Amino acid sequence: MLEVTGQIALVPPFFESFRKRLTRSPKIYLLDSGLACHLLGIETDRQLSRSPFLGPLFEGFVASEIIKQQVNAGRRRELYHFRDQQGLEVDFVVPRRADELLLIEAKASRTVRPAMADALLRLVRAARGRTRGVVVHPGDDAGTTASALRPGVRALPLGKLLDELR
Secondary structure (H helix, E strand, C coil), X not given: CCCCCCCEEEECECCCCCCCCECCCCEEEECCXXXXXXXXXXXXXXXXXXXXXXXXXXHHHHHHHHHHXXXXXXXXXXXXXXXXXXXXXXEXXXXXXXXXXXXXXXXXXXXXXXXXXXXXXXXXXXXXCCEEEEEEECCCCCCCCCEEEEXXXXXXXXXXXXXXXX
16 A cells, blocks of 8 residues: 555566575565654754664655656656675666666765765676666765766766656
């Protein structure tokens, strides 16, 4: 019932193996970040920035924005995650045109470091050129732009990611 009414999203695993043994359980996201903060007792930006839930809340917000963008563009919802049994995990896998995949790692930090791209880079290499990796972050009010973190992996503020998904 919560999924049908748009309160939560069950994000299934991406089953194309990349020659790896996969964990096959879905991830669950509360799509209303305001409601999630209320339920957690987070009332101010300062409380949010110090909360141990900042990362998961941002990840849920990113999931919500990707889903809304897909639905508003008249496309079907295609959002997956990837996790293998060795611990390699990528937050989101978004199929793109033809045979291309966009791999997305959500990081709530305003400072993005190359080490944040490690899991993405490993999966981009395993997929052999049909994927692109993105570390999405909140950005800032100064109009943050895209930047390269590693070969095949870029850092993008959330607004730029949504523009790219259009």
